[in-house]
Amino acid sequence: MQLTDKHIKQFLGSYLAWFIIYYVWIFCTGLLFSQVQPVFFLNRLDLTGNILMLGNLQHLLIKSQSLRIIFDLLYLLLPCLLVFFNLKKSKAVPYIAIATAVFSFVYNYFYTLMIFVSPEVFVVWMFMPFIFSTCSIKGIYFRLHTVRIIFLVFFLSSALWKIRAGGIFNTDQMSGVLKSQHAPHLVNNISDWYAAMISWFISHPAISYTLYLFAFLAEFSFIVGFFTTRFDKYLLILFCMFIIGDYFFMEINYCSWFAFAGCLYFSRFNLIESKNIP
Amino acid sequence: MFFKKLYNYSKVLFFALIFFIMLFIYLNYKWGITATPIHQFGMFSSVMKETDTQTIYHIYADDHLVDMSNVYFSKRDLLLNSIAFYKIQQQHNTSVFNILDPLFSKVKFPTWDINNFSNDITDDQFLTWFKKRVSVFLGYRVQKIEIFSQKYLWAKEGFAPVSTAQKEFIAINR
Numbered sequence: 001m002q003l004t005d006k007h008i009k010q011f012l013g014s015y016l017a018w019f020i021i022y023y024v025w026i027f028c029t030g031l032l033f034s035q036v037q038p039v040f041f042l043n044r045l046d047l048t049g050n051i052l053m054l055g056n057l058q059h060l061l062i063k064s065q066s067l068r069i070i071f072d073l074l075y076l077l078l079p080c081l082l083v084f085f086n087l088k089k090s091k092a093v094p095y096i097a098i099a100t101a102v103f104s105f106v107y108n109y110f111y112t113l114m115i116f117v118s119p120e121v122f123v124v125w126m127f128m129p130f131i132f133s134t135c136s137i138k139g140i141y142f143r144l145h146t147v148r149i150i151f152l153v154f155f156l157s158s159a160l161w162k163i164r165a166g167g168i169f170n171t172d173q174m175s176g177v178l179k180s181q182h183a184p185h186l187v188n189n190i191s192d193w194y195a196a197m198i199s200w201f202i203s204h205p206a207i208s209y210t211l212y213l214f215a216f217l218a219e220f221s222f223i224v225g226f227f228t229t230r231f232d233k234y235l236l237i238l239f240c241m242f243i244i245g246d247y248f249f250m251e252i253n254y255c256s257w258f259a260f261a262g263c264l265y266f267s268r269f270n271l272i273e274s275k276n277i278p
Numbered sequence: 279m280f281f282k283k284l285y286n287y288s289k290v291l292f293f294a295l296i297f298f299i300m301l302f303i304y305l306n307y308k309w310g311i312t313a314t315p316i317h318q319f320g321m322f323s324s325v326m327k328e329t330d331t332q333t334i335y336h337i338y339a340d341d342h343l344v345d346m347s348n349v350y351f352s353k354r355d356l357l358l359n360s361i362a363f364y365k366i367q368q369q370h371n372t373s374v375f376n377i378l379d380p381l382f383s384k385v386k387f388p389t390w391d392i393n394n395f396s397n398d399i400t401d402d403q404f405l406t407w408f409k410k411r412v413s414v415f416l417g418y419r420v421q422k423i424e425i426f427s428q429k430y431l432w433a434k435e436g437f438a439p440v441s442t443a444q445k446e447f448i449a450i451n452r
Contacts, residue, residue: 029350029352029353030353030414030415031352031353031356036356036411037407037410038407039399039403039404039407040363040364040367040397040399040404041367041371041397042363042366042367042370042371043370043371043374043375043395044312044374045310045311045312045374045377045378046311046312046313046314047311047312047313047378047381048313048314049312049313049314050374050378050382050395053394053395054387054389054390054394055389056389056394058394059394059398062397105314105315108314109314115356116355116356116359116360116363117352117355118321119314119317120317120319120321123314123315123317126314126315127315138287142283142284142287142288142291143291145280145284146284146291146295149280149295149299150295150298150299153299153302154319155319157302157306157318157319158319158320158321158323161306161318161319161320161323162322162323164320164323165320165323165324165325166323166324166325167322167323167324167325167326169325170325170326172326172327173322173325173326175326176325176326176327176330177322177326179326179330179332179432180326180330180332183332183334183430183437184334184335184346184354184358185346185347185354186436186437187332187334187346187430187437188343188345188346188347189345189346189347189348190436192347194347195347199436202432203434251351253351253352
């Protein structure tokens with residue numbers, strides 16, 4: 001099947017819909033910048049992030065609620081503008097895409113520095129605007145596959161880390177991970193069904209290790225994506241299971257990454273090799 | 279092969295992708311420093327031992343223990359991480375600054391100054407903010423906040439304390 005304008009509209013729509021759902025989710029949990037009103041930051045050993053901090057935005061954001069509100073609004077507005085202008089096939093699209101990606105970087109960096117969320121969770125919002133930085137089918141095709149490769153690198157690297165750091169060779173690993181991840185819950189309350197389930201997994205290290213092993217194998221299987229797009233629908237299923245599993249068992253919200261799913265779903269469409277196609 | 283097609287389509291995009299992947303591999307190999315959007319996806323990869331103790335923070339709002347199992351996990355993480363990170367922020371930020379200092383001071387950025395990379399905050403300011411957050415998350419105005427820390431170890435039935443509770447912070451009617 002060939003990649004058409006219809007598919008691109010679907011991709012744009014799914015990106016924007018998921019971004020808005022995720023934004024509303026953060027808003028409803030009271031965790032937007034302007035809602036939390038952070039008072040301090042914890043710096044990271046991040047080269048680009050520290051270059052960004054040379055502008056002293058970190059102190060301005062702590063001091064000014066107006067700036068935090070502007071940040072929250074811009075964060076919502078820019079992807080909407082990007083999708084709108086892309087659908088209109090405007091010449092401004094590359095500039096809006098750059099602005100969206102750069103602002104996502106700025107917002108996400110300071111947000112994760114002050115709200116103490118893993119920065120990896122938000123990386124998706126920096127890459128997705130790049131896909132839509134052009135209106136041509138050919139341009140979007142190549143950008144989509146470029147981001148797909150980057151996404152595969154991320155996933156595969158997490159499997160390689162488990163080998164390198166030794167977690168995969170430790171049969172008590174998942175039991176230990178669950179303990180550290182759920183300790184505040186389990187100390188307070190062991191009577192609800194969730195605590196009972198987690199406690200059961202902790203007490204059965206061999207069974208919980210199979211979860212860890214499954215996650216490792218799922219991550220490692222993404223290596224196949226470097227050679228072919230034929231198995232992308234299976235990778236998509238594994239990816240969705242991984243994100244849901246992360247949310248359910250680990251209470252880690254990687255749901256923003258569902259936006260990456262479009263790269264695996266739309267990768268099956270080919271490019272029409274014709275001079276008439278823009 | 280996609281890389282060949284990409285090279286034919288745009289050499290800039292091709293080399294940008296190759297550069298990104300090489301930098302990703304290099305920074306991951308170096309194991310320490312990152313450069314957003316390049317991160318290390320190594321969470322939960324290091325070996326976790328049975329004997330690892332867990333430090334738990336207990337929050338008392340108006341003399342009642344806040345049951346963290348009833349708080350949505352993103353909010354719970356914000357509350358608990360903010361206590362743990364507030365305690366280490368000064369030392370941690372200074373340490374990050376010192377590690378990056380040889381690199382940044384070479385370029386002589388005028389704003390590369392320890393004060394810009396440190397927090398200007400007192401315990402009172404932190405606790406006022408913290409009490410407000412707890413009030414918002416619990417849905418009522420909290421007058422008194424007490425925070426204790428205690429170490430736990432997993433026993434057969436569940437977590438058992440291995441230390442006495444230590445008072446970390448207290449804030450009343452701020």
